Amino acid sequence: MNKQTILITGGAGFIGSHLADRLIQEGYKVVVVDNLSSGKRKNLNPQAKFYKADIRNKKALTNVFEKEKPRDVFHLAAQINLRKSVDDPVEDAKINILGGLNLIQCFIQSNPLPNWKGAKFIFSSTGGAIYGDTKTIPTSEKFPARPMSPYGIAKLSFEHYLDYYQKVFGLDFVSLRYANVYGPRQNSKGEAGVVAIFCDQILSKNKPVIYGNGQQTRDYVFVDDVVEANILSLQKNVKGVFNIGTGKETSVNQLFQKINKTFDGKIRKKYGPAKKGEQKRSCLDCQKAKKVLGWKNKVELDEGLERTAKWFKNV
């Protein structure tokens, strides 16, 4: 039984809570830091040790590191709402850049060289919001990142910090650039998860709204596949940046049709005005993850949507 201690920030959230479940299943000791701003207590695995703390609070983080001495860190805590980042880029940067820097600082201070050899910092970045609008679809990691939102800029900036800490302090990191993640436990009340929002609206018999003409495309990856990419990043001798998606584009119109079908297909959609600055296409080339990480998505969209809809029907 592996008893290595792992810290997950954002472990009460959608992806972080699935990751915590899987790590616990694999025998790791899991410590979660989350301020519950969008995460929920009910998502927390009872075997995880929970600290309700904000990553902007260095003192609180230092306390966690001193007490728990985690060997590795998965950093998922974030302000995830792209539109909010447009309205308040300062607040976004405080959480997504400064909060992350607090975490790196604590990590380095609690693991002085050479003890931290092999320890890893695994960051949840974005592939959907880091490349900007591009005609090169699917988009690989080699494509220059030109984010079109403060959220994407903050994620990219944090990757630069990680690169700096790797070069100067020897901190090993993996940054996983996720496509659009969906699955059970995704918050349907925020702006982030269109699958969750559609499921929720269909169940409450409200007409889902499609903004613009619905032809904008995204790459939808199921949460279990994302968790698997995190596990491989921890267990394999790898570092660097990896796109995590499916390489398949789906339009919002197609997505609505598929989700509607998993219920009884009777709800009609309506259209609203296009959102200003919204990316038209997004789809990730994940060949690097396949070759280096040994990762490929296993759950296809139809199956993932079935599993997600089933969960929403039962909550």
Ligand SMILES: NC(=O)c1ccc[n+]([C@@H]2O[C@H](COP(=O)([O-])OP(=O)(O)OC[C@H]3O[C@@H](n4cnc5c(N)ncnc54)[C@H](O)[C@@H]3O)[C@@H](O)[C@H]2O)c1
């Ligand atoms: N869901 C996606 O499609 C997607 C795509 C790309 C990247 N990501 C990234 O994956 C990570 C997890 O996203 P998610 O979809 O699970 O979102 P989520 O909102 O469910 O999870 C984020 C968690 O972080 C916590 N948190 C927020 N601010 C905090 C703070 N200041 N201090 C402590 N905790 C804080 C929240 O309470 C929440 O539990 C994020 O970093 C996000 O940017 C998600």
